Amino acid sequence: MSDAVAAPQDARIEGATARRQARNLPFQFNGNGFEFFRIWIVNILLSIVTLGIYSAWAKVRTQRYFYGNTRLDDSSFEYLANPVAILKGRVIAFACLVAYSVANQVSVTLGLVALALFLLALPWMLVRGLSFRNHNSAWRGVRFGFDGTYGGAAMAFVVWPLLGALTLGLLIPLAVHRQQRFIADNSRFGTTRFELKVGVGPFYMAFLVVLAIAIIGGLLGVLLGTAVPLLMPVLMTAAYLVLFAFISVRLTNLTYGNLHLGANRLQSRYDLGSYLLLMLGNLLGLVLTLGLFYPWAKVRNARYAAEHMSLQAGDDLEGFVAARQQEVSSLGGEMGELFDVGVGL
Numbered sequence: 001m002s003d004a005v006a007a008p009q010d011a012r013i014e015g016a017t018a019r020r021q022a023r024n025l026p027f028q029f030n031g032n033g034f035e036f037f038r039i040w041i042v043n044i045l046l047s048i049v050t051l052g053i054y055s056a057w058a059k060v061r062t063q064r065y066f067y068g069n070t071r072l073d074d075s076s077f078e079y080l081a082n083p084v085a086i087l088k089g090r091v092i093a094f095a096c097l098v099a100y101s102v103a104n105q106v107s108v109t110l111g112l113v114a115l116a117l118f119l120l121a122l123p124w125m126l127v128r129g130l131s132f133r134n135h136n137s138a139w140r141g142v143r144f145g146f147d148g149t150y151g152g153a154a155m156a157f158v159v160w161p162l163l164g165a166l167t168l169g170l171l172i173p174l175a176v177h178r179q180q181r182f183i184a185d186n187s188r189f190g191t192t193r194f195e196l197k198v199g200v201g202p203f204y205m206a207f208l209v210v211l212a213i214a215i216i217g218g219l220l221g222v223l224l225g226t227a228v229p230l231l232m233p234v235l236m237t238a239a240y241l242v243l244f245a246f247i248s249v250r251l252t253n254l255t256y257g258n259l260h261l262g263a264n265r266l267q268s269r270y271d272l273g274s275y276l277l278l279m280l281g282n283l284l285g286l287v288l289t290l291g292l293f294y295p296w297a298k299v300r301n302a303r304y305a306a307e308h309m310s311l312q313a314g315d316d317l318e319g320f321v322a323a324r325q326q327e328v329s330s331l332g333g334e335m336g337e338l339f340d341v342g343v344g345l
Contacts, residue, residue, distance in 0.1 A: 022314045024267075029306035031069035033296035039065055040295045056087035066302055072139065072311060080143075081136040123153035134187055148186035156182040173203040180255045189261055198258035206250040213243055241283075245276045256309060263314030270308050278304050 043058035063079040070077050100118065104111035127148050134144040160175035177200045184196035217239035224231050249270040256268035282300060285293030 022312055024310050025073045025313050026310040027306040028071040029066075029069055029299075029303045030071065031065060031299050031302065033299045036062075036065060036299055037295040053087065056083040056090060059083070059086060066298075067137070070302070070306060073313070075140050078138040079136060080138055081132070119158060123150050123157060126153045126157055130183065130187075139189070142190045145188045145190075146186055147188065148182060152182055152186070173207040174200050176251070177203045180251075184255065184259055192262045195260045196255065196258055197260055198254055202254055206247070206254070209250075210243060210247060213239070213246065217242070241276065241279060245272060245279055249275050265312045265314075267310045267312055268308065269310075275304070 039061055043054070043061060046054040047058055060079065060081055060083045063081070067077040067079040100111075100114045103114040127146070127150060130146045130148060134146040137144045156175075156179045160171065160178050164170070164172040164175045177198075181196045184194050187194045217235070221232060221235045221239065224235060249272050252270045253268045256266050259266040278300060282293070282297035285297060
């Protein structure tokens with residue numbers, strides 16, 4: 001009897017000891033605006049001179065700068081993509097875009113057929129794009145991976161959004177939840193899978209807050225805009241910024257803050273007030289410099305993300321073993337980028 005009692009007690013003691021030993025590892029970003037400005041301006045000039053051909057190398061240089069300056073537990077991330085593979089994907093993607101534009105101009109029927117083909121290809125592009133991105137991302141020599149399927153992507157990014165539209169938005173939070181879970185649960189670090197441990201309820205709560213902000217902002221806009229018409233653009237801009245900031249902060253905290261990797265867990269502490277100030281500072285900088293502030297804005301965003309995220313490590317991170325990776329074509333990734341398909345957590 002005493003052994004039976006002792007066993008659960010020992011288990012609780014071991015669990016408590018493991019929790020005490022868990023390390024909180026903050027992310028760090030060491031880049032600065034002046035460094036990235038030099039990379040950015042050279043990328044633009046060479047892309048113009050080469051009629052866009054250099055843009056593939058520009059992307060790799062940019063990604064390597066931000067990956068290399070992002071550190072976790074004194075180790076930086078790596079971006080391993082081959083710019084030639086990216087260029088091939090972009091050439092084919094551009095050809096598809098031209099074909100779609102021509103079909104639209106020739107006839108409405110051809111345009112609809114092209115749109116239908118695009119929707120059918122969208123899940124494939126998403127899966128290949130995520131596979132390409134993860135496969136070419138590494139930390140401590142271990143590559144990330146993505147094992148999502150065409151059917152899963154079709155449900156998450158085509159079927160659920162269509163159902164959300166047909167139900168006048170009632171299923172949109174569920175669609176967003178399904179999309180984030182599809183991306184997270186099919187991603188892995190080496191052989192260890194990520195897992196998004198959050199239900200759909202918080203997404204509906206966020207949706208209700210967004211709806212309340214939109215209604216209140218609309219009413220204030222009508223009341224104050226009627227009295228002082230010049231205030232209308234200011235109020236509309238302010239309402240948009242608040243809505244965008246709230247959605248970004250809430251979705252980031254819901255997804256990254258509930259993302260698990262084995263015994264490890266990410267923590268996200270985005271704050272609405274500080275994020276609004278970040279957005280306002282970037283917006284003012286871009287307006288006052290006619291866009292030249294972009295490198296500083298991108299660096300500020302990366303630094304904010306690093307400063308407001310950490311990893312609660314319950315494992316020996318060096319113990320993860322890299323899985324054998326199947327080479328992934330970049331075609332889908334670059335087509336997704338060209339058609340502006342957003343696929344990130």
